[in-house]
Amino acid sequence: MSDLxxxxxxxxxxxxxxxxxxAVEVTRAHLDRIAAVDDRVHAFLHVDTDGALAAARAVDExxxxxxxxxxxxxxxxxxxxxxxxxxxxxxxGSKILEGWRPPYDATIVQRLREAGTVMLGKTNMDEFAMGxxxxxxxxxxxxxxxxxxxxxxxxxxxxxAALAAYEAPLAIGSDTGGSIRQPGAVTGTVxxxxxxxxxxxxxxxxxxxxLDTPGPCARTVLDAALLHQVIxxxxxxxxxxxxxxxxxxxxxxxxGATGDLTGVRLGIVSEFVGEGAEPGVMAAFRESVxxxxxxxxxxxxxxxxxFAYALPAYYLIAPSECSSNLARFDGVRFGLRVxxxxxxxxxxxxxxxxxxxxxxxxxxRIMIGTYALSSGYYDAYYGQAQKVRTLITRDFTAAFExxxxxxxxxxxxxxxxxxxxxxxxxxxYLADLFTIxxxxxxxxxxxxxxxxxxxLPVGLQVMAPTMADDRMYRVAAALESAVGTFTPPAL
Amino acid sequence: xxxxxxAYDEVVARYEPVxxxxxxxxxGTNTKMFCGCPTDFGGEPNTRVCPVCLGLPGxxxxxxxxxxxxxxxxxxALNCSIAEWCRFxxxxxxxxxxxxxxxxxxxxxPICVDGYLDVEVGGETVRIEIERVHLEEDTGKTLxxxxxTGRIHGATESLVDYNRAGIPLVExxxxxxxxxxxxxxxxxRAYVTELRDVIRTLGVSDVRMEEGSLRCDVNTSLNxxxxxxxxxxETKNVNSLRSVERAVRSEMLRQASVLDxxxxxxxxxxxxxxxxxxxxxxxxxETATDYRYFPEPDLVPIAPDPAWVAELxxxxxxxxxVHRRRLQQDWGLSDLDMQSVLNAGAVELMEATxxxxxxxxxxxxxxxxxxxxxxxxTGVELADIGATPSQVxxxxxxVDAGKLNDKLARAVLExxxxxxxxxxxxxxxxxxxxxxxTGALTAAVDEAIAANPGIADKIRxxxxxxxxxxxxxxxxxxxxxxxxxxxxxxxxERLGVQG
Numbered sequence: 001m002s003d004l005x006x007x008x009x010x011x012x013x014x015x016x017x018x019x020x021x022x023a024v025e026v027t028r029a030h031l032d033r034i035a036a037v038d039d040r041v042h043a044f045l046h047v048d049t050d051g052a053l054a055a056a057r058a059v060d061e062x063x064x065x066x067x068x069x070x071x072x073x074x075x076x077x078x079x080x081x082x083x084x085x086x087x088x089x090x091x092x093g094s095k096i097l098e099g100w101r102p103p104y105d106a107t108i109v110q111r112l113r114e115a116g117t118v119m120l121g122k123t124n125m126d127e128f129a130m131g132x133x134x135x136x137x138x139x140x141x142x143x144x145x146x147x148x149x150x151x152x153x154x155x156x157x158x159x160x161a162a163l164a165a166y167e168a169p170l171a172i173g174s175d176t177g178g179s180i181r182q183p184g185a186v187t188g189t190v191x192x193x194x195x196x197x198x199x200x201x202x203x204x205x206x207x208x209x210x211l212d213t214p215g216p217c218a219r220t221v222l223d224a225a226l227l228h229q230v231i232x233x234x235x236x237x238x239x240x241x242x243x244x245x246x247x248x249x250x251x252x253x254x255x256g257a258t259g260d261l262t263g264v265r266l267g268i269v270s271e272f273v274g275e276g277a278e279p280g281v282m283a284a285f286r287e288s289v290x291x292x293x294x295x296x297x298x299x300x301x302x303x304x305x306x307f308a309y310a311l312p313a314y315y316l317i318a319p320s321e322c323s324s325n326l327a328r329f330d331g332v333r334f335g336l337r338v339x340x341x342x343x344x345x346x347x348x349x350x351x352x353x354x355x356x357x358x359x360x361x362x363x364x365r366i367m368i369g370t371y372a373l374s375s376g377y378y379d380a381y382y383g384q385a386q387k388v389r390t391l392i393t394r395d396f397t398a399a400f401e402x403x404x405x406x407x408x409x410x411x412x413x414x415x416x417x418x419x420x421x422x423x424x425x426x427x428x429y430l431a432d433l434f435t436i437x438x439x440x441x442x443x444x445x446x447x448x449x450x451x452x453x454x455x456l457p458v459g460l461q462v463m464a465p466t467m468a469d470d471r472m473y474r475v476a477a478a479l480e481s482a483v484g485t486f487t488p489p490a491l
Numbered sequence: 492x493x494x495x496x497x498a499y500d501e502v503v504a505r506y507e508p509v510x511x512x513x514x515x516x517x518x519g520t521n522t523k524m525f526c527g528c529p530t531d532f533g534g535e536p537n538t539r540v541c542p543v544c545l546g547l548p549g550x551x552x553x554x555x556x557x558x559x560x561x562x563x564x565x566x567x568a569l570n571c572s573i574a575e576w577c578r579f580x581x582x583x584x585x586x587x588x589x590x591x592x593x594x595x596x597x598x599x600x601p602i603c604v605d606g607y608l609d610v611e612v613g614g615e616t617v618r619i620e621i622e623r624v625h626l627e628e629d630t631g632k633t634l635x636x637x638x639x640t641g642r643i644h645g646a647t648e649s650l651v652d653y654n655r656a657g658i659p660l661v662e663x664x665x666x667x668x669x670x671x672x673x674x675x676x677x678x679x680r681a682y683v684t685e686l687r688d689v690i691r692t693l694g695v696s697d698v699r700m701e702e703g704s705l706r707c708d709v710n711t712s713l714n715x716x717x718x719x720x721x722x723x724x725e726t727k728n729v730n731s732l733r734s735v736e737r738a739v740r741s742e743m744l745r746q747a748s749v750l751d752x753x754x755x756x757x758x759x760x761x762x763x764x765x766x767x768x769x770x771x772x773x774x775x776x777e778t779a780t781d782y783r784y785f786p787e788p789d790l791v792p793i794a795p796d797p798a799w800v801a802e803l804x805x806x807x808x809x810x811x812x813v814h815r816r817r818l819q820q821d822w823g824l825s826d827l828d829m830q831s832v833l834n835a836g837a838v839e840l841m842e843a844t845x846x847x848x849x850x851x852x853x854x855x856x857x858x859x860x861x862x863x864x865x866x867x868x869t870g871v872e873l874a875d876i877g878a879t880p881s882q883v884x885x886x887x888x889x890v891d892a893g894k895l896n897d898k899l900a901r902a903v904l905e906x907x908x909x910x911x912x913x914x915x916x917x918x919x920x921x922x923x924x925x926x927x928x929t930g931a932l933t934a935a936v937d938e939a940i941a942a943n944p945g946i947a948d949k950i951r952x953x954x955x956x957x958x959x960x961x962x963x964x965x966x967x968x969x970x971x972x973x974x975x976x977x978x979x980x981x982x983x984e985r986l987g988v989q990g
Contacts, residue, residue, distance in 0.1 A: 083549070084542075084547075084548065084549040090548070090549075092548070097548065100548075102542075102547065102548070102549070103542065103547070104542050104547070104550075106549055201551060201789075202549070202550070202551050203549040203550070204549055205548040205549045206548075206549070206789075208788075209788035209789045210788040236553065237551060237553060238551050238553070239551065239552065239553045239554065239789060239790045239791050240788075240789065240790075240791055320785065321785075321788055323583075323783075324581050324583050324593050324783070324785070327583060327585065327591065327592035327593055328546045328548070328590065328591045328592050329548075330585065330587075330592060332587050332651070333545060333546070333547075333590065334547065334548070342647075346587060346649065347585075350585060370783065373583075373783035373784075373785050374781055374783060375781045375783070378783075378784075378785070382785060
């Protein structure tokens with residue numbers, strides 16, 4: 001049998017369902033691969049060997065008992081460490097949660113279990129999902145399998161790198177400003193941010209509640225769609241979850257794979273194809289646009305002038321919400337506690353705990369957010385940013401009256417060298433320039449590999465109206481059918 | 492420092508008080524505000540908790556529809572406008588009894604606004620304006636061990652119980668209430684009483700001040716006539732209706748003495764002490780905490796369907812004021828009599844007593860007479876006097892059956908209040924029953940006639956009124972345990988005179 005770790009989720013599921021291999025064999029192959037390469041990649045913070053094998057055995061037993069298996073049964077999945085996993089360490093990439101084993105599963109994790117997928121472990125991330133390189137993880141950076149001296153994107157660099165390194169065929173990420181799409185782009189993998197409210201946030205350790213969106217990561221568009229279908233849909237435990245069925249993203253991906261985009265109007269965001277992106281990225285993007293046109297899509301340029309204000313608005317809204325969301329990490333009920341020597345006051349212990357437990361980027365954002373919400377500053381900062389958000393939503397709405405979907409490069413540059421931007425937060429923030437507007441609007445966005453620049457992957461982003469996630473899958477699958485997938489050099 | 496407080500009459504002659512009340516009501520929903528944990532009082536610490544009310548990372552709140560229905564009904568009963576769209580907000584501050592270190596509350600978009608509640612004080616109707624009614628979650632309870640004061644400072648250990656965390660809490664805020672003068676303490680008490688009765692009628696909370704399901708903060712300020720309102724203080728720890736009245740009165744006296752001495756009132760929180768009736772300073776509000784309120788992003792806005800609100804409004808029960816008017820008619824009471832029933836806090840007690848078969852007049856006699864007198868003497872609420880409506884009805888039943896006379900009934904009632912048992916048990920145990928054994932009574936009557944031949948002759952000659960003296964003598968020998976009317980009839984009969 002050929003290497004199980006090189007297969008797509010669709011292929012693995014078919015082999016397991018047909019009895020040509022077992023879920024346990026599939027799981028062992030991936031655990032072996034992790035053991036072989038993860039000391040160099042560092043995609044995982046925790047590998048749950050026993051849990052994974054137990055889950056795989058359960059799938060094999062169900063199959064042996066003649067039970068009908070779901071479309072992803074027996075397929076391994078890597079889960080970003082931002083999701084609560086019952087009994088399995090959940091750190092959010094932070095020292096402040098070191099050793100915490102949640103007493104409950106996130107809704108998405110529960111759905112993954114019910115679907116018979118096999119959770120391999122928890123993947124590395126920038127602390128509290130704040131970053132674009134995974135260098136802000138408190139447990140060491142993740143390396144890009146395409147070039148180990150480069151970043152794998154962030155905050156979900158661990159999930160993307162696990163896919164690119166063939167440690168897992170599927171992964172879960174979360175996207176607050178681009179944390180699924182940007183790592184997907186720089187690792188040559190597929191990353192989809194569903195419509196906000198289309199996937200449950202219950203059990204997702206919050207960074208910015210109004211923006212955080214968990215979503216699927218895979219090496220192919222169809223695999224991503226299958227995973228999306230499994231994790232998506234209404235959750236009564238999440239008040240912001242949309243009480244509607246998941247758009248049929250699997251059918252849309254299959255339709256797109258036929259390579260026909262006749263009648264589809266795509267809008268290039270003119271503000272994102274100017275000087276903001278590297279020439280190599282732009283070249284790959286232009287070639288992909290030509291490919292899409294050849295598939296029958298009508299291409300127009302659409303101006304969204306308010307997108308220029310998305311980054312500053314985001315850096316007020318997200319830190320404001322984070323300053324409140326992260327208040328609960330105080331050493332009282334869970335996680336790290338520092339300085340509790342019986343003499344120090346509660347305030348001192350809380351303070352010492354937070355000082356020791358949070359990294360510099362997290363502290364920076366807590367301070368920005370605390371300031372932005374302060375009495376007397378609220379209107380000028382948080383209030384104003386919310387108004388910008390409304391304007392951005394209007395730009396999207398107006399654009400979607402003219403086109404079915406918007407396209408742009410996913411990120412302005414290919415994977416940059418490790419350490420290149422850690423000293424300059426603003427340069428780091430620019431990595432999410434093209435992905436952030438979608439989060440502020442709440443619609444879906446997907447990054448699909450579209451070419452290489454100097455041997456490194458480039459991603460193309462497709463953005464669709466809210467609850468029209470199927471549209472972006474169709475376009476992404478069509479592009480994939482035209483340009484193919486991209487394989488990194490052997491590790 | 493001891494200062495002599497000025498007399499209350501002098502204070503209200505010189506100053507005008509402005510009061511305001513913030514009342515918190517714990518709703519009696521089955522489950523908490525944002526999760527499915529049970530809300531019943533008590534329980535081992537930290538057993539009625541889940542990831543949501545413990546604020547564990549990743550957990551999310553979902554609003555309890557029953558709580559939203561309850562607050563809308565409260566708002567409607569208080570004549571408020573119900574917002575067609577409003578949001579929860581986060582109130583951010585660090586405290587260990589707050590699992591998330593923010594409280595989900597409402598800020599500038601409360602669900603109910605601009606209402607009023609009419610209360611009756613001294614025969615007058617006072618309209619209390621309601622500024623807002625909003626929904627929030629309760630905090631946990633902190634217990635500081637090892638310190639002298641029970642406060643966090645000096646404690647060796649602090650224990651937190653999160654069973655209460657997340658219980659739905661309704662906050663009802665009045666607008667400032669000026670112009671009540673000397674009646675300010677009575678108005679405050681009447682308002683809280685009426686509010687409690689309204690909420691109890693709605694059946695959305697058990698509104699027990701002693702268990703903390705109704706909590707009240709009292710704002711008080713004084714100003715000179717014609718001048719701007721003074722600086723207010725906020726008195727907390729006011730745990731009974733009587734304390735509401737006392738707290739206002741005590742704050743008025745204290746503030747007057749500060750102002751009289753040329754001092755300045757500090758804007759602060761003060762704690763009321765049940766035992767002394769005084770307030771002492773708590774946290775100063777001069778450096779106001781910045782709560783960094785912002786709309787709660789984890790919860791969708793509340794947008795109650797106007798048709799649903801209209802249904803809730805149509806289905807409101809008869810509210811206490813209307814109910815009382817109906818009772819007044821049924822019981823045949825004058826306005827003044829009804830007012831005294833209200834002032835005594837006897838409406839529900841009388842209602843229950845009458846429902847148990849007693850006439851309105853008899854029910855009123857017991858509750859407003861003997862029992863009110865005792866309540867006043869001992870300083871307890873009438874409802875807590877120790878006698879229940881069913882016991883009072885039983886007592887009156889014994890009177891009606893001729894087993895007790897008025898004097899004996901009072902003695903039995905005293906036993907009831909002292910917790911000696913039911914009226915029938917006390918009557919039997921203490922041997923207080925009217926002597927109805929005619930043999931014993933006949934002997935006593937004959938004895939009285941024999942001992943007072945002169946009076947007996949007078950009666951025989953037609954001076955029936957003289958029979959009273961013989962009746963008195965019989966009552967004396969039976970130690971009051973005879974029915975005076977029966978004795979009189981027997982005396983006349985033995986002397987062969989028609990009554």
